[in-house]
Amino acid sequence: MKSYSFAEENYLKSIHSLSFGQPEGVSTNSIARLLNTKASSVTAMIGKLHTKELVSYEKYKGVTLTPEGEKIAIGVLRKHRLWEVFLVDKLDFKWDEVHEVAEQLEHIRSVQLTDRLDKFLGEPKFDPHGDPIPSSDGVYRENQPTCLLSDLNVGDQGVVVGVLDSSKEFLRFLSDKDLLLGTQFSVVKLFEYDESREIKFDDRTESLSQRVSTNIKIKRL
């Protein structure tokens, strides 16, 4: 069983996450942005991953994961999300506190560990942000057919099932408003002027900017 460095795993994971709806491949700059690094560093790493046959790549065209590269990326994602569940369910972390730590824990190498952790957690299907957890054989489907809170009109009801922006800042914001995963709400007003909405939940009314409502994934009720 080959084993990859933290850096390699982080790149593969980033390419995977940027690949949605990008059959032509992912751009160098987008990877650099996501990883907080420079485009030239990305080019260098892509070359290395190409040699190892983990990505398909032609100069100036985008990058794509090979099946092997995708397998590794999904494995890392699985570990990331399982650890997030561990932190929230077992250690009482808040959903906005887990990302940094999971970013480290996802690189721990031990198949046994991942599988036993999965069992210990009760084989969860979703992480604390509503994102699906890949199974050990790498199968999963990213939550795509959800709609956003910004798709709802006055009178519509929904339940929060995830977020598009999972930055610490946004998650903190939602926590402050008690808008957590599973919260049921209804839209009471919609101001066409700035696309802001008033929603009602837990006997409270809150006003949400357009920016906020386009980042909340919901299911219609």
Add this chain to the structure above:
Amino acid sequence: MKSYSFAEENYLKSIHSLSFGQPEGVSTNSIARLLNTKASSVTAMIGKLHTKELVSYEKYKGVTLTPEGEKIAIGVLRKHRLWEVFLVDKLDFKWDEVHEVAEQLEHIRSVQLTDRLDKFLGEPKFDPHGDPIPSSDGVYRENQPTCLLSDLNVGDQGVVVGVLDSSKEFLRFLSDKDLLLGTQFSVVKLFEYDESREIKFDDRTESLSQRVSTNIKIKRL
């Protein structure tokens, strides 16, 4: 809060563990042996740790941890042992399977994580090998005043409280014989010829070589 690389933490932990009864300092070679590296690499790293004031060091004399260096080493040791407890108590790992994984987990950076893990595990005082777990303020006393199985004579009774050799191989050996932590036994025979002993436990009799009995820490009953 400064933060140190995996390599630096591993070196500090090694120096700490080699420092018992070595007030003159630890030798370059002994560190290299423990870390599976070369003496020249050790010299280079010691220089770096010296610059950061984590070790006291004079060329050709041994190395000693400064109070700051010791604090870091003990912190890593605490994490190592807490994770070992997690793996054994929660994920059903065997005591000979945990070392490699804990060697990685000990470097995860998050004070919150360590303290919450500690609570979650019920603030254990000993790891699965009978070694004491440092408290969060860095206080602990290494199990020194124990005696060894090899100190016992015919008729003496004891209970296994730890091991000197915690290699995978030795732990596997003990597991195979069902000689786990907490096993109560009595010495039934002692062959002066090769210092081997027959001990009785769980209604069985086993013969142990001198090599084995000098590596088992026990408490007299």
Add this chain to the structure above:
DNA sequence: AAAAAAAATTAGTCTCGTCTAAAAAAAGTC
């Protein structure tokens, strides 16, 4: 106290992953 052996350090290289600055290619504009 000189010679031999062992331990530790230095010198010089290597790989990994990153960076800045410069050059080349691609995409967008008039």
Add this chain to the structure above:
DNA sequence: GACTTTTTTTAGACGAGACTAATTTTTTTT
């Protein structure tokens, strides 16, 4: 289609951490 802007790649450098080979210091032996 030529010019400009943006994206990507190349060139060159650096720090971390490891290695081998050579050298120096310390310790042991005779």
